[in-house]
Amino acid sequence: LIYLDNHATTRCDDRVVAAMLPYFTELYGNPGSVSHPAGHLALDAVNQSRELIAQLLGADPKEIIFTSGATESNNLAIRGLATRPRRRGNHIVSVATEHKAVLDPLKRLAREGFEVTLLPVSQQPSAEAGIIDLQQLKNVLRDDTLLVSVMLANNEIGVLQPIREIATICHERGIPLHCDATQAVGKIPVDLRQLDVDLLSFSGHKMHGPKGIGALYIKRSEGRLRLSSLVDGGGQEQGLRSGTLNVPGIVGLAAALTLCVQELPAEMIRLATLRAQLFALLQHEVPDLLLSGPALPDDPAQPLAGKVGRLPGNLNVAFPHVDGEALMMSMGHIAVSSGSACTSASPEPSHVLRAVGLSEDLTRASLRFGLGRFTTENEIALAAQAVGQNVRKLRSLRDA
Numbered sequence: 001l002i003y004l005d006n007h008a009t010t011r012c013d014d015r016v017v018a019a020m021l022p023y024f025t026e027l028y029g030n031p032g033s034v035s036h037p038a039g040h041l042a043l044d045a046v047n048q049s050r051e052l053i054a055q056l057l058g059a060d061p062k063e064i065i066f067t068s069g070a071t072e073s074n075n076l077a078i079r080g081l082a083t084r085p086r087r088r089g090n091h092i093v094s095v096a097t098e099h100k101a102v103l104d105p106l107k108r109l110a111r112e113g114f115e116v117t118l119l120p121v122s123q124q125p126s127a128e129a130g131i132i133d134l135q136q137l138k139n140v141l142r143d144d145t146l147l148v149s150v151m152l153a154n155n156e157i158g159v160l161q162p163i164r165e166i167a168t169i170c171h172e173r174g175i176p177l178h179c180d181a182t183q184a185v186g187k188i189p190v191d192l193r194q195l196d197v198d199l200l201s202f203s204g205h206k207m208h209g210p211k212g213i214g215a216l217y218i219k220r221s222e223g224r225l226r227l228s229s230l231v232d233g234g235g236q237e238q239g240l241r242s243g244t245l246n247v248p249g250i251v252g253l254a255a256a257l258t259l260c261v262q263e264l265p266a267e268m269i270r271l272a273t274l275r276a277q278l279f280a281l282l283q284h285e286v287p288d289l290l291l292s293g294p295a296l297p298d299d300p301a302q303p304l305a306g307k308v309g310r311l312p313g314n315l316n317v318a319f320p321h322v323d324g325e326a327l328m329m330s331m332g333h334i335a336v337s338s339g340s341a342c343t344s345a346s347p348e349p350s351h352v353l354r355a356v357g358l359s360e361d362l363t364r365a366s367l368r369f370g371l372g373r374f375t376t377e378n379e380i381a382l383a384a385q386a387v388g389q390n391v392r393k394l395r396s397l398r399d400a
């Protein structure tokens with residue numbers, strides 16, 4: 001298998017697994033049971049992991065709430081803020097290209113009477129495809145806007161939203177900003193002091209860590225932002241997320257983030273270089289292919305250069321004149337995705353590609369490549385060759 005679907009999930013790094021293993025067997029205490037050493041040892045591990053994660057992201061340990069993943073973090077941020085007893089209004093602003101783990105909680109709130117404004121994004125073809133217009137954001141903010149939620153990196157086209165500028169605009173109006181940074185944390189530098197968001201979601205399994213663990217950062221400035229909890233019980237995680245802590249997962253999340261941050265500068269360049277190779281090879285195989293999302297950087301050694309940034313490991317291309325479903329079926333042992341893997345249970349074309357202006361046919365005939373830590377140059381070459389062969393074959397069948 002050639003695995004090029006690292007936006008869907010990543011292989012857990014062996015070093016992360018090694019760090020986690022003792023917490024399944026010897027060190028299995030409940031961090032809430034502090035009356036004996038087993039609990040203490042588990043609590044120590046949780047505390048150390050929390051401190052490490054906070055430090056790596058420029059946060060305070062008290063600002064990190066562990067959850068089961070980014071879906072839960074997004075739900076806690078959005079629903080937790082919208083349903084708290086004293087809030088400033090009923091209006092929420094987000095973006096058409098957000099992940100379903102933001103859009104669906106918003107849909108539910110809309111059914112319950114909240115008013116949701118979804119901003120459009122810039123259309124392609126454009127070097128800046130996929131970002132929101134800041135003036136448009138300013139225009140839709142109201143006195144009763146209770147939250148703005150904008151992702152940092154898109155999971156399909158890799159586009160990076162200008163979160164720092166968005167935070168400034170929101171804060172001028174006293175509105176909190178939530179950021180779904182699931183695809184960004186561990187892949188590009190994320191410094192919470194610099195980003196200045198109020199809430200930020202991330203997840204272990206997107207950064208070569210384990211599945212089923214994630215976190216929500218909640219800024220403490222003048223006291224913590226008040227959120228309603230979604231899960232009540234033993235009062236863990238400051239009462240915001242009850243339930244016995246996932247100690248091996250938390251240790252794994254900290255280990256995974258540590259490795260990502262250590263390797264990040266070199267890894268961003270390595271991935272941007274592989275992506276440039278993949279794109280060049282694909283263009284050679286299929287000269288009329290179309291790049292979706294923002295322009296690739298001119299120089300992979302400057303992976304985030306350009307007016308609009310893009311995740312170094314992301315490529316999304318559309319192949320005109322082929323049947324999308326047949327193209328996907330033809331990929332065989334090459335794991336890629338058409339549209340979002342998270343929504344592949346529903347056959348609808350990707351809402352992200354539609355939002356940047358792709359036709360329904362081109363959306364279906366798109367492939368998303370997500371390169372990761374274990375991707376090699378050889379795999380890139382084999383994948384490009386296979387795509388070329390498949391596209392030519394499907395086109396010849398179509399013309400026959």
Ligand code: PMP
Nearest residue numbers: 069070071099101155182203342
């Ligand atoms: N947000 C984004 C942008 C994602 O890519 C994903 C995973 N596809 C999620 C949220 C959901 O994360 P999790 O699987 O940890 O719940």
